[in-house]
Amino acid sequence: MVVGMTILAAPTLAAEDATRLYAEHCAACHGGDRLGAIGPALLPENLGRLRKAEAEKVIAQGRDATQMPGHADKLSPEQIKVLAEYVYTPLAAVPSWGMAEIKASHVVSVDPAGLPARPQWTTDPLNLFTVVETGDHHVTILDGDSFKPLARFASRFALHGGAKYSPDGRFVYLASRDGWITKYDLYTLQIVAEIRAGVNTRNVAVSHDGRFLMVGNMLPHTLVALDARDLSPLQVIPVVGDEKATSRVSAVYTAPPRSSFVVALKDILEVWEIPYADDAGPVMNGFVHSYEKGLEEGISPGGRFQAIRIRTPDYLDDFFFDRTYERVMGASRDGKKGLVVDLDIKRKIAEIDLPGMPHLGSGIIFRKDGRDYMATPHLKEAVISIIDMETWKTVKRIPTLGPGFFMRSHENTGYAWIDVSMGKEKDAIQIIDLNAMEIARTLRPAPGRTTAHAEFDRSGKHVLISVMEADGELIVFDAERFEVVARMPMKRPVGKYNVFNKINYSSGTSH
Ligand code: HEC
Known part of the structure; x- marks a missing residue:
């Protein structure tokens, strides 16, 4: 058998072989840079939840009812192991995914200005459910009165659960593991626009006034502001702390009474608040100045969205807000306690006894x-x-x-x-x-x-x-x-x- 002979001839496979095998068998679908194409991105950050043994099995046998073919007839078990190892190896450099790449990925399928004003169906529009089905990467729009589906459509690969809505409940925004943001119209049951805002994305938040989306990325270390109407990119905000240290975003939240996004960061000891109201001006010494005052003092606005950086004594991954959104609770990284940070006072105001990773x-x-x-x-x-x-x-x-x-x-x-x-x-x-x-x-x-x-x-x-x-x-x-x-x-x-x-x-x- 040819496969057996290959094993005898090459008992150990070097890194070049992995690169060559990947280019030959995988790149067409997963991208030469491993950032994904018709197949998902193959990077350790993105594969996180898939175990290596499971990846080997997928490479060998493929996945039923998807475009992922089995390779057991073309590749030896050892070559498959080498490829699995390869896709779990981090890229040599953080992939570049800036304004140019984001813009190039933008697809507007329907002119949002031309959409009909009313739902094209009769049921309570506010009692719909968006159900994310990751088993076969679909989304079901469910009527919450009759418990019958209104629509079911193919989503991007690996959506994260949290669907977000426009303030009137008409549009739903979805985020995928590989950074795709989808805007879907519930009234006409169709996708309006899509854009790839990152290579690995945590989540997306929608401003309470419905005008902006803020996407939080793990790869690259950025936040991306989008225009909610058609998902046009407005600004890429690098997540940089002191001494140029960069950070992954662990989540972005909307704080409606404050007209701001609040950002939890994985790698720097800070919480960020990004105001989005029109009268939010440039930021100096951690405070927002009115636009006019900022100009008076010679602070250059440098983009509409400016982060107010609040230092925290611990890494805070996961947030919970009080009713006023002035205070935010975060769990400490070691999983032993919780902290309360006041966004106005801009420091920790309390510790909470919360062992066991809340x-x-x-x-x-x-x-x-x-x-x-x-x-x-x-x-x-x-x-x-x-x-x-x-x-x-x-x-x-x-x-x-x-x-x-x-x-x-x-x-x-x-x-x-x-x-x-x-x-x-x-x-x-x-x-x-x-x-x-x-x-x-x-x-x-x-x-x-x-x-x-x-x-x-x-x-x-x-x-x-x-x-x-x-x-x-x-x-x-x-x-x-x-x-x-x-x-x-x-x-x-x-x-x-x-x-x-x-x-x-x-x-x-x-x-
Ligand atoms: C014809 C296109 C195609 C080719 C060729 C292909 N893949 Fe895939 N691959 C896919 C698609 C599509 C999926 C997503 C399947 C699904 O929906 O679960 C996938 C899924 C995977 C997954 C699982 C990812 C996850 O997060 O669950 C791995 C691992 C993978 N492919 C590795 C490879 C490797 C290694 C090669 C080369 C030997 C390869 N693929 C070749 C299309 C392809």
Whole structure:
């Protein structure tokens, strides 16, 4: 057999062989620079979640029902190993993805100015859900009244869950692992525009006035501002701290009352705030000056978006805001505590007792006896922590069946729904009575299957849960009786996002 002979002739393969093999067999689809083409980018940063052994299997056998062909008939097992090794090797230099590359990727499919003013269907436009299915890279637009799909379309490869909406709920913005931003019109059920804003992207935030998008990248170390109308790029903001140290972005958030984006950074000890209001002027000494005052003092604006840099005593990856958005909680990198940073005072104002890697990004706020409490799951501890938002004291730790990822509630319910999918009992969903601060019920709607990510409908009467498997499903529960009312098959539905709850910044859901 030819393959066997190749192995005998070349028992060890050098790096040049990997480059040559890649150019010959892979570059046409994954790009000569490995930044992706019709196939996804093959970089260690992007492959993060795929294990090396799994990558070898994909290279050898291909992926069913996709354009990824198997190579076992063309390449020896050793050559496949070498290629897997190669795609996990970082590029020699940070890939260049600046304004020129971003602009060149821009596709406008529909003139946004020519779109009809009303939905082309009849159902409650604010009770739609965008369901991200990563099993076969599709998105389902689900009618939240009838639980029937309005549309299902192919998405970019590996969307991150968090769909974002325009303030009126008409448009949904999606971000993919490889940096593609998609604008989709829910009224006419079609893609309006797409642009590749980075090589590896964390997420996108939409300004509360609907005018701007801010994209946070891991590769390169940039933030990219886009015009929300057609996704035209407005500004590339390099993420640079003191002494030219650059940083990956871990997330961008919108702070509506402040008219600003707030940015969590992975590699420098800072939080950034980027004002977007028209009267936000240039930044000096960490403060925004009015545009006129800035000109008087000779500060050059240098682009519409300017970052106010706030120093933090620890790396803060994951954020949670209080109702005013003046205070932001972050989890420390070592996973032992939380910090509260005041964006006006511009420094840390409190520490919170929060061991076990809190997943603040999916925390919720609820009111009890006239006080605001915050509840958060932990990625490494089987507990839900409840924090008093005035004193920043942890008032209760509710033991759960395992560490969890998501938590959801709604203004019209007294319950919060959590998963415990980071532990062994991946099929359990637990319901917390927020008044009693206790577990009220444990459900196992799909025994033995990973079940997570609860999301309420507009009214708070129904809860949707994902069975996150390749042949998974969405399960709809009555939110008061905890009974199943509908089930529908889906391909690994990782996240679902209700228009109304999102555009109203419901305190029971992530923003
Ligand atoms: C004909 C086009 C094509 C060729 C040739 C090709 N790929 Fe792919 N590859 C794809 C597509 C499309 C996907 C995405 C499949 C999916 O949807 O899961 C993919 C997926 C992959 C993945 C999984 C990525 C992930 O994040 O899950 C790896 C690894 C991979 N390819 C490596 C290779 C290597 C190495 C070669 C060369 C030996 C190669 N591919 C050749 C099109 C191709």
